[in-house]
Structure formats: structure tokens, C-alpha cells
Amino acid sequence: MTTATLSRQTGAALWRNVALPILAILAALLVGALMLTLSGFNVLAAYSALWSGIFGNARNLGEAMMRATPLILIGAGIAIAFRCGIWNIGAEGQFYMGAAAGALIGLSAGDLPVWLSIPAALLFGALCGGLWAAIAGWLKVRLGLNEVVTTIMLNYIAIGIVGYLVTGPMQEASRYNPQTDEIAAGMVLPRLLPGMRVHAGFLLALILPVLAAILLFRTPLGFALRAVGYNPEAALHAGINVNRQYVLAISLSGAAAGIAGAVEVLGVIGRLYENISPGYGFTGIAVSLLAANHPVGTIFSGLLFGALTTGAELMQLTAKIPSAMTFSLQGLIIAFLVSFRAMQGRVWRRG
Amino acid sequence: MSKVSKQIIVVMMVVALLLSGCAGVSAPAAAPAESGAPAATFKVGLVHPSPITDAWSGQAYAAIERMRDELGAEIANVEVGDPAGYEKAFSDFASQGYTLVIGHGFQYQDAAEKVSPDFPNTYFTTVGGFKSTANYAPIDLVPGYMQALYAMGVMAAQVSKTGKAAGFTLENPATKLPLEGFRQGFESVPGHTFSMIVLRDGNDVGAGKEAALQAMADGADILIANANLAGDGVLQAVAEQGGDSVFAIGTIGNQNSKAPKNVLASAPLNIPQALFAVAQSAKDGTFEGGHVRPFTVNDEGVYQFVYNEELADIVTPELKALVDETIAKLKSGEITVEMPQ
Amino acid sequence: MEWIVGLQALLQATVRMAAPLTFTAVGETYGERAGVINIGLEGLMLIGAVTAYAVAFASGSIWLGVLAAGLAAMVFGVLFGVVTITLGANQIVTGAALNLVGLGLSSFIYRAFFGTVTDRAIQPLETVKTPLLSQIPVLGPVLFEQNLLVYAALLLAPLAAWVLNRTMLGLAIRSVGEHPKATATAGLSVIGLRYGAVAFGALLAGVGGAYLSVAYANQFVENMVAGRGFIALAIVVFGRWSPLGALWASLLFGFTFALQLRLQAANIQIAYQFLQILPYVATIVAMILLRGQSAQPKALGVPYTERA
Structure with missing residues (x-):
């Protein structure tokens, strides 16, 4: 490979993976500004509140990191599934299953040493999330059911099951609120920095995407997964067991979402209840996409979305902007990004 | 080194730069946040x-x-x-x-x-x-609101012809338990039954409406909702289909105007x-x-009743007196409302 | 005779709850038959719901609201088309973005303009009794004593089925979803047909959303669609990509939903969460039972490029 082609490729990669996302963010902020103006809000006040809500002090930054943790974990997992060409829209349900599993261990394993109990909770979360996702994978390869639909249905079923658990078998001892008791104090994930809520789960959110990237890009298994995503028929001809890759990819994806659920219970919420996720599973899709389905990239896109959520709170408090604005911005970022990427693809095909 | 890992490194470097740049720019603004000093103003x-x-x-x-x-x-x-x-x-x-x-x-x-x-x-x-x-x-x-709705239950039991009442709530004790109080009041008349319907989503007005229509079809002629916005659906159903035989009790706020021909009274919670x-x-x-x-009914002004004047022929002075009498008994402890198990 | 009254109420509820699903699912059936899957139905329905409410509130006319809702959703459908059809971006991804935008935008609009209004109710859409037909026992009240939008939903499905299966336009739409290249060779515009199908689908999703706010709840509530857009997506598959299938599947969903409310009302002591997940389990079970007779359009989700 000559230096010239190398630099051209690096330039292209830079353009595609850095410049386009930034352009998409700017475009989304611009449309957002238009929305705000049309609704009679002060754009400057709104965006400066958004800014200081993120970077205004160290606590806010820590908050953004905490909010980013589940999004990164889920996003990195979704990246694996999407790279393999299996559309896992079910991360929300897998997150719930992981949260339930984490809470179960967190409630019952308080006597074990921490080095055993916390990994056990995370692993059980991964297992339950992974198995829940595997159902959709199995239905796809064995019975030919469309995974987009089955994973959406499984979301509702998982939330219903958690609703049952917290009013039935797992409800707190006082049987008053629809929630479990608090998990054993020793199992609460330690906080990383004084005065910030960011917890040890964030480290996991830095490590897991790297492991996922190594798996995808450095192992034969990862090669097989990507080959299936690129062209399932060719992969089949090349002797790859396509069905196995599908089930594996969605299970890994579900396991990551399951870990996210367990981490949220152990690190932030401290117990399980029905509305524990404000749609992390769906935002996780956007996080993965913004990162071009690259697990390591989800660290940055996850942080961005985490920061948007944190910033929106101050925007609501000081500029009275409805916090629903965040969803619009997130959606617009994705819409612009996919458009820009597709436009660029067309330009390249022509040129 | 593969192309992909180079891309990653480039992306990471650029984003790291951007983030550190952002943090640098905003550093001065970070100063005045933490202060535990006593507040001068209230x-x-x-x-x-x-x-x-x-x-x-x-x-x-x-x-x-x-x-x-x-x-x-x-x-x-x-x-x-x-x-x-x-x-x-x-x-x-x-x-x-x-x-x-x-x-x-x-x-x-x-x-x-x-x-x-x-x-x-x-x-x-x-x-x-x-x-x-x-x-x-x-x-x-909650304890006082259970008592207040107990009194409403006693009143509604006198109005009901079918002896069936239905409550609509969400999976949350703050909304559910007050209706348990209503249940005990309503069922204090022998043979009267109360069924509770738990809705999934407090924003799903349509589900509240349908749930109310199902309960009406099941013979309930007294409905009470404590289910946030889904409760509006219940009152709409009563207003549209209740005619002159199905009645409702308003909760949390004064809801008499939401179904003026059917809400007997509201029990606003004076939070x-x-x-x-x-x-x-x-x-x-x-x-x-x-x-x-x-808080209990002994805390004056927190629990109130607003009777619907348009239905004065049904909510007679005798019924209002019955409510007052029940409240008096609750205050004195002659009647107690049980926490359900 | 009491059970007849009960059955009648249950079936009436079934039809009412099926109507918004029918609109949305029939529309999406068209889009998918043309080869475009739009998972952003939830977002489109929310946009429809808030637009219908806002316009009906401001103008006093529910029908103007419904019209505006269809048009507003159609605008977003066309934007979705620009990204997925013209630019060829991934349809699942774009649909997911559309859901986020719809959720955010509908809440934002509602709060920005109605955040301080306290009396927000609008006049409900009236029930219209069809003469004579509504006298039929049980079926009469169930099918012929509803509001006009319910009638529209019930009529829409057979009409849409007729167009799709019996007309040249329908043939063109179906062939675009199966063999777009052959369609192009035959001189038809693949892009144009797909835009048309997607815009029509979005319009109907908007009407489905409008039904929820102006015909059902008489108000807008944030996130009031409550997952119906996703259910409509399942209904399309469940209904084997046919408009009539979508109608039957919508009715089945409406029935399971009404039934769980009814069982709770009748004091049946079973964990209500299991009743609430019934519709979703039923979908998967039905998909399993109906598997094998694959009706999925072959080019579903595949962007079309003239050069490829």
C-alpha cells in the first residue's frame, strides 16, 4: 500500500467517521434552533443552557458519563448484531431482562465476597439478556420469523414480566411499592470520582466496546459475522454457517444489553422496578448508528447522547424548554447522518 | 495495522481533541456551582x-x-x-x-x-x-385519602342500583390504595362488590375509556378512576355512554365538570x-x-368533597349528611380503614 | 340476556380499538408491498395525533384536524422517502430516527403551544347509527353504531385490497416490491411508485394517530400512541402483507386488548401483567403458526438504484 492511497483512505475515513457525524450534529442543532424559534423560545438561552448543562461543572460531566454508560453498552452490542445483518430492535427488552437478573443476584448474593457477587450479577445479566435475544435469533433461523417484529414483541413481553416480578415474587418485603428491595449495600458499584455519580460501570463501558471491536475485526469469528452481514449468500457459499452467526450475533448483542441492565441496577438505581428504562434500548440503536456500527465509536456517540440528556435537564430548568427536545435532536442527528452518508455514497459511485 | 484500526485511532484522536477543547473552553464557567452556605432567601x-x-x-x-x-x-x-x-x-x-x-x-x-x-x-x-x-x-x-374515599364509597353504595362498582388505577400504591379505601366503603353494604382494573399506561386515555366501557357492560354503575390521564378516559366514557344510570366519583382534583351529568362528587386532595x-x-x-x-382526615383542609350541584336530586342532603357522619366516625376512630394485605 | 350485552360491548370495543391499527397497518402494507419497510410508524402516529388535536382545537373542526394530520404525516413520509428511496439509506435505521423525531416533536409542539392551556378537551366525534343495519342484534351495534372514522377504517381495508389485487396500479406496486428491475424494464418508475406507496402509508398512519387524539381521547397526551405503531408493524406481518389480513389481525389485537380489560373488570384473579402481554405473545404464536407460506415481498428493505 503506497503512502498516497493510505492518506487518501485515512482522509476518507476521517471524512466519513468524523466530519459527517459533526455535520449531522450541526444540522440537527440548526433544525432544532428553527423549532425553538418558531415556538417562541430564545435559541441562544436554550443552547447556552444545554452547553453549561453538559460542561458547566465537573458534576455535570460525571452525570453525562453515567448517562452514557447504558447507551454505550447497548450500542456496542447492537453494532455486533447490525454488522451481522440481524436487526435487533429488542435491546429494550434485553435490558429489562438483564436488569431483572442483576437485581435477583444483587438481592440474594449479599453474603458472597464482592469479587464474586458483582461479576456473578453482571454475568447473569448478560446470560438473561443474551438468552432473551436468542429467542428472536432462533425464531428467525428455525422458523423464518422476521426478527424486527419478534424483537419488538419481546420488548413488551419482557417489560410485562418485570412488571409481574416487582408486584409478585420479587416485590419488596413491605409489599407496598411495585419495586424490589434495595440490593445488598456491598454490591452497589463504587463511584469513580468524588462528587460525581459516574460509577465503575463506566469502565466496563470503555472496555466492552474494545473487546467487541477485537472480536469483530481481529478474530475468525468476527470475520464470519461480518461476512454474513455483508452478503449472506456469499457467506453461505464460502462455507460459513450463516444461521449460527445470526443467533450468535443477536445473542451477543442481547448479552451486552443485559449487562447494561444489570449495571444500571447495581450502579444507579439500586433496585428493580417497571419503568427503569427511559427507552435506552431504542436510543442505543441511534448510538450504534452514529458510530457507523463500530463498537469503539459507540463510546463517543454514547457520551454525546448522554451529554444531550444531561444538558437538556438544565435547558428545561433555566430556559423552560420541554425536555422532549432531546429526542428530536437525537432523531434528527441520525436522520441527517444516514442522509449524508447515503449522499456521499452516491457521489462516490458516480465519481 | 489494518485500515479499520487506523480509522478508529483517527476518530478517537479527533474526538478526544474536540472534547478536551470543549472542556477547556468551558472551564471558567465551572466555578460557582458548589456551595453549601445557608441560603439568604427562602x-x-x-x-x-x-x-x-x-x-x-x-x-x-x-x-x-x-x-x-x-x-x-x-x-x-x-x-x-x-x-x-x-x-x-x-x-x-x-x-x-x-x-x-x-x-x-x-x-x-x-x-x-x-x-x-x-x-x-x-x-x-x-x-x-x-x-x-x-x-x-x-x-x-394516602391514609387520609383512603379514609376520604371510604366515605365516598359509602355514599356511592347508596346510589348504586346494581351493587357493582369499578375502580381504575395504575400499578402504584399512591394511586391504588385510595381505591382500596373506596372499596371498603362501597362493600360496607352487604352484597355490594367492587372490582379494580389496573391500566398499563397512565397516558393511554383510550385504554382508560375502553376499560370503563367494559366495566359498564359488566354491570358496574359506579366508576372511580385514580389513574392520572388515563382516568380522563374513564370520565369521558361515563359522559358519553353513562346516560342517567352510571355515575362516577372524581379524584385528586375537582373533576365534576369533566362529566357534569354523571360525576356525583369529587374528592380533591388538597396537596x-x-x-x-x-x-x-x-x-x-x-x-x-x-x-x-x-396526614389523615383529622388534618383540616387537606381532604375535601365537592358535590355536583347539577345532580342535587341524586346527591341529596341526606347523602351528604351520611358522608359527614362517616367522616366523623373515621375521625373518632369508630370506623377504621384497613390496609389491604 | 346479560351475556349478550357483555359480548356486544366487548365486540364494540374490539372494533374501536382495531380502527387506528387498521389505518396504520393497511398503509404500511402498501409501503412494504412496494418494498419499503418503515418502522417509524409510532413516530408518524404521534405526529398525526398532535397535529389533528392542534388543528381541531384551533379550528373547531375535527375533520380539518384529521386532514391536517394525514398531510403532516405525509410530509414526514416523503422526507423518509427522500432519505431511503432517493438516497438509498437503510430503512430500519431511518425509521428508528423517525420514531425519535416523532416522539420528540409531538411532545415539544404540545408543550410549546398547549403547556399552559388548562381546558384542552375538544368535542368528541359523534357516533353515527346506520339506519336499519344498526338494528341487527349484536352485529348491528358492533359494526353500524360507531363514529365515521371507524366506518372509514372498515371500508378502507377491502377497498385497499381491491386496488392492490385487481387494478393495474396495484399490480405495479406489487411488482415494485418483488422485482423492481423488471418493473423498471417495463417502463414504470420504481422511485415514483415507492414514493407514492410510502406517502400513502404515512398519510394513513397520520389518520390512525388522529383517531387516537380526536376520535378516541378528545385530547392529546404525550406518548399516547403507547406502542400502537409497533403493533401495526407486527400486524402487517401477521396479516401476510394483505390489507384484508391487516384488518383481521387488527381486530384480533383489538379483541385481546378489550378482553384483558374485560377480564379485569369481571374480577378474574390472574396477574394482570400476563393479560397485558397476551397480544404480543399472540403475535409471535400466530407468526409461528402461519410460517412457511412466506408472503414477504422479495425486495423488502432493499434500496433500488438504477445503475446497480
Whole structure:
């Protein structure tokens, strides 16, 4: 490979993976500004509140990191599934299953040493999330059911099951609120920095995407997964067991979402209840996409979305902007990004 | 080194640069946040779960407006529905030197418990919950509301022809338990039965409406909803299909106008009154932490009844007297409302 | 006779709850038959719901609201088309973005303009009794004593089925979803047909959303669609990509939903969460039972490029 082609490729990669996302963010902020103006809000006040809500002090930054943790974990997992060409829209349900599993261990394993109990909770979360996702994978390869639909249905079923658990078998001892008791104090994930809520789960959110990237890009298994995503028929001809890759990819994806659920219970919420996720599973899709389905990239896109959520709170408090604005911005970022990427693809095909 | 890993490195470097640049730019602005100094002015912060235009959060907003007008408080409110954001909302207010931070719902109790020790100069309260710390005391309106709705149940039992009533609620004790009080009042007439319908989503007005129509088809002629906005659907169903045979009881606010021909009476929960008492104590410095502050019908002005004057021929003076008599018995302890198991 | 009254109420509820699903699912059936899957139906329905409410509130006319809702959703459908059809971006991804935008935008609009309005109810859409037909026992009240939008939903499905299966336009739409290249060779515009199908689908999703706010709840509530957009997506598959299938599947969903409310009302002691997940389990079970007779359009989700 000559230096010239190398630099051209690096330039292209830079353009595609850095410049386009930034352009998409700017475009989304611009449309957002238009929305705000049309609704009679002060754009400057709104965006400066958004800014200081993120970077205004160290606590806010820590908050953004905490909010980013589940999004990164889920996003990195979704990246694996999407790279393999299996559309896992079910991360929300897998997150719930992981949260339930984490809470179960967190409630019952308080006597074990921490080095055993916390990994056990995370692993059980991964297992339950992974198995829940595997159902959709199995239905796809064995019975030919469309995974987009089955994973959406499984979301509702998982939330219903958690609703049952917290009013039935797992409800707190006082049987008053629809929630479990608090998990054993020793199992609460330690906080990383004084005065910030960011917890040890964030480290996991830095490590897991790297492991996922190594798996995808450095192992034969990862090669097989990507080959299936690129062209399932060719992969089949090349002797790859396509069905196995599908089930594996969605299970890994579900396991990551399951870990996210367990981490949220152990690190932030401290117990399980029905509305524990404000749609992390769906935002996780956007996080993965913004990162071009690259697990390591989800660290940055996850942080961005985490920061948007944190910033929106101050925007609501000081500029009275409805916090629903965040969803619009997130959606617009994705819409612009996919458009820009597709436009660029067309330009390249022509040129 | 593969192309992909080069791409990753490039992306990471650029984003790291951007992030550090951002942090650098904003560094000066970060200074004045943390301060635990006692507040010069009386400031009240409200954390609520839904828009202030709905019945539940509107009550809390009305409460802080009254604190502004009558106690000269500086007020602010923030809507936080997302569990991961509860703690931040509390510590945001506290770190800005607020005197009193109110969490409008039992779900905020964990956050209040965790945050309150870090801000000893701020008082915390939540509407519902049973935890407490030295400077955090939740108020519990449920016991009194169970009693108030018990009295409504006794009244409705006299109006019902079919002996069947239905309640609509959400999976949350603050909404569910008051209807248990209604059940005990309604079923105090032998042979009367009450069924409870739990709705999945407090925003799904359509589901509330359909649930009410199903209950009506099942013979219920008294309906009572304590299910946030889904409860509006119940009242709509009664207004549209109830005719002159199905009646409803309004909850939380005065809902008589939502189905003027069918709502016999509303039992507004005067949350402003209860919270105002808390704010008063916070201002005087007589706020007591460390225990739940329960409210019952003995707390004057917190539990009220608004009878629908358009239905005066059904809600007769005799019935109103029966309600007063029941309340008197509840106050004296002659009647007690049981906590369901 | 009491059970007849009960059955009648149950079936009436079934039809009412099926109507918004029918609109949305029939529309999506068209889009998918043309080869474009739009998982952003939830977002489109929310946009429809808030637009219908806002316009009906401002103008006092529910029908103007419904019209505006269809048009507003159609605008977003066309934007979705620009990204997925013209630019060829991934349809699942774009649909997911559309859901986020719809959720955010509908809440934002509602709060920005109605955040301080307290009396927000609008006049409900009236029930219209069809003469004579509504006298038929049980079936009469169920099918012929509803509001006009319910009738529209019930009529829409057979009409849409007729167009899709019996007309040249329908043939063109179906062939675009199966063999777009062959369609192009035959001189038809693949892009144009797909835009048309997607815009029509979005319009109907908007009407489905409008039904929820102006015909059902008489108000807008944030996130009031409550997952119906996702259910409609399942209904399309469940209904084997046919408009009539979508109608039957919508009715089945409406029935399971009404039934769980009814069982709770009748004091049946079973964990209600299991009743609430019934519709979703039923979908998967039905998909399993109906598997094998694959009706999925072959080019579903595949962007079309003239050069490829």
C-alpha cells in the first residue's frame, strides 16, 4: 500500500467517521434552533443552557458519563448484531431482562465476597439478556420469523414480566411499592470520582466496546459475522454457517444489553422496578448508528447522547424548554447522518 | 495495522481533541456551582414527574405558587420522569442553596434519602415514601385519602342500583390504595362488590375509556378512576355512554365538570395545603426530619368533597349528611380503614 | 340476556380499538408491498395525533384536524422517502430516527403551544347509527353504531385490497416490491411508485394517530400512541402483507386488548401483567403458526438504484 492511497483512505475515513457525524450534529442543532424559534423560545438561552448543562461543572460531566454508560453498552452490542445483518430492535427488552437478573443476584448474593457477587450479577445479566435475544435469533433461523417484529414483541413481553416480578415474587418485603428491595449495600458499584455519580460501570463501558471491536475485526469469528452481514449468500457459499452467526450475533448483542441492565441496577438505581428504562434500548440503536456500527465509536456517540440528556435537564430548568427536545435532536442527528452518508455514497459511485 | 484500526485511532484522536477543547473552553464557567452556605432567601425547588398541566403535578405546582405568594419564596420546578435523573435533580437544587426541595411522588424517596446527608442545610420532602433522614421527611397523604374515599364509597353504595362498582388505577400504591379505601366503603353494604382494573399506561386515555366501557357492560354503575390521564378516559366514557344510570366519583382534583351529568362528587386532595404546612415549617426552621409525616382526615383542609350541584336530586342532603357522619366516625376512630394485605 | 350485552360491548370495543391499527397497518402494507419497510410508524402516529388535536382545537373542526394530520404525516413520509428511496439509506435505521423525531416533536409542539392551556378537551366525534343495519342484534351495534372514522377504517381495508389485487396500479406496486428491475424494464418508475406507496402509508398512519387524539381521547397526551405503531408493524406481518389480513389481525389485537380489560373488570384473579402481554405473545404464536407460506415481498428493505 503506497503512502498516497493510505492518506487518501485515512482522509476518507476521517471524512466519513468524523466530519459527517459533526455535520449531522450541526444540522440537527440548526433544525432544532428553527423549532425553538418558531415556538417562541430564545435559541441562544436554550443552547447556552444545554452547553453549561453538559460542561458547566465537573458534576455535570460525571452525570453525562453515567448517562452514557447504558447507551454505550447497548450500542456496542447492537453494532455486533447490525454488522451481522440481524436487526435487533429488542435491546429494550434485553435490558429489562438483564436488569431483572442483576437485581435477583444483587438481592440474594449479599453474603458472597464482592469479587464474586458483582461479576456473578453482571454475568447473569448478560446470560438473561443474551438468552432473551436468542429467542428472536432462533425464531428467525428455525422458523423464518422476521426478527424486527419478534424483537419488538419481546420488548413488551419482557417489560410485562418485570412488571409481574416487582408486584409478585420479587416485590419488596413491605409489599407496598411495585419495586424490589434495595440490593445488598456491598454490591452497589463504587463511584469513580468524588462528587460525581459516574460509577465503575463506566469502565466496563470503555472496555466492552474494545473487546467487541477485537472480536469483530481481529478474530475468525468476527470475520464470519461480518461476512454474513455483508452478503449472506456469499457467506453461505464460502462455507460459513450463516444461521449460527445470526443467533450468535443477536445473542451477543442481547448479552451486552443485559449487562447494561444489570449495571444500571447495581450502579444507579439500586433496585428493580417497571419503568427503569427511559427507552435506552431504542436510543442505543441511534448510538450504534452514529458510530457507523463500530463498537469503539459507540463510546463517543454514547457520551454525546448522554451529554444531550444531561444538558437538556438544565435547558428545561433555566430556559423552560420541554425536555422532549432531546429526542428530536437525537432523531434528527441520525436522520441527517444516514442522509449524508447515503449522499456521499452516491457521489462516490458516480465519481 | 489494518485500515479499520487506523480509522478508529483517527476518530478517537479527533474526538478526544474536540472534547478536551470543549472542556477547556468551558472551564471558567465551572466555578460557582458548589456551595453549601445557608441560603439568604427562602427558595423552594419542586421535582415532578409529569407536565404541570396534569392533575397530579398541577397540584404540586399550585402548592409552590402559593409558597411564592404567601411566604415570599423564590420557586423553581423541573420535570424529571427518568429514574437515572432523580438524584441529579435533587442535588442540583440543593447545591444552588435551595431551602426546601420537594419530590412529587414516592418514586423520589431513594434520591432524597441519598442526597439529603450531603446537604444538611437543605430540607427535603417527598409526597409519599416511608424513608427519612435528619433533614428529610416524606409526607404520606394516602391514609387520609383512603379514609376520604371510604366515605365516598359509602355514599356511592347508596346510589348504586346494581351493587357493582369499578375502580381504575395504575400499578402504584399512591394511586391504588385510595381505591382500596373506596372499596371498603362501597362493600360496607352487604352484597355490594367492587372490582379494580389496573391500566398499563397512565397516558393511554383510550385504554382508560375502553376499560370503563367494559366495566359498564359488566354491570358496574359506579366508576372511580385514580389513574392520572388515563382516568380522563374513564370520565369521558361515563359522559358519553353513562346516560342517567352510571355515575362516577372524581379524584385528586375537582373533576365534576369533566362529566357534569354523571360525576356525583369529587374528592380533591388538597396537596397544596399539606405541602404548604411543610414549607411553613421549613421557613420557620421547625421542620422535623427523621420520620414520615402522615396526614389523615383529622388534618383540616387537606381532604375535601365537592358535590355536583347539577345532580342535587341524586346527591341529596341526606347523602351528604351520611358522608359527614362517616367522616366523623373515621375521625373518632369508630370506623377504621384497613390496609389491604 | 346479560351475556349478550357483555359480548356486544366487548365486540364494540374490539372494533374501536382495531380502527387506528387498521389505518396504520393497511398503509404500511402498501409501503412494504412496494418494498419499503418503515418502522417509524409510532413516530408518524404521534405526529398525526398532535397535529389533528392542534388543528381541531384551533379550528373547531375535527375533520380539518384529521386532514391536517394525514398531510403532516405525509410530509414526514416523503422526507423518509427522500432519505431511503432517493438516497438509498437503510430503512430500519431511518425509521428508528423517525420514531425519535416523532416522539420528540409531538411532545415539544404540545408543550410549546398547549403547556399552559388548562381546558384542552375538544368535542368528541359523534357516533353515527346506520339506519336499519344498526338494528341487527349484536352485529348491528358492533359494526353500524360507531363514529365515521371507524366506518372509514372498515371500508378502507377491502377497498385497499381491491386496488392492490385487481387494478393495474396495484399490480405495479406489487411488482415494485418483488422485482423492481423488471418493473423498471417495463417502463414504470420504481422511485415514483415507492414514493407514492410510502406517502400513502404515512398519510394513513397520520389518520390512525388522529383517531387516537380526536376520535378516541378528545385530547392529546404525550406518548399516547403507547406502542400502537409497533403493533401495526407486527400486524402487517401477521396479516401476510394483505390489507384484508391487516384488518383481521387488527381486530384480533383489538379483541385481546378489550378482553384483558374485560377480564379485569369481571374480577378474574390472574396477574394482570400476563393479560397485558397476551397480544404480543399472540403475535409471535400466530407468526409461528402461519410460517412457511412466506408472503414477504422479495425486495423488502432493499434500496433500488438504477445503475446497480
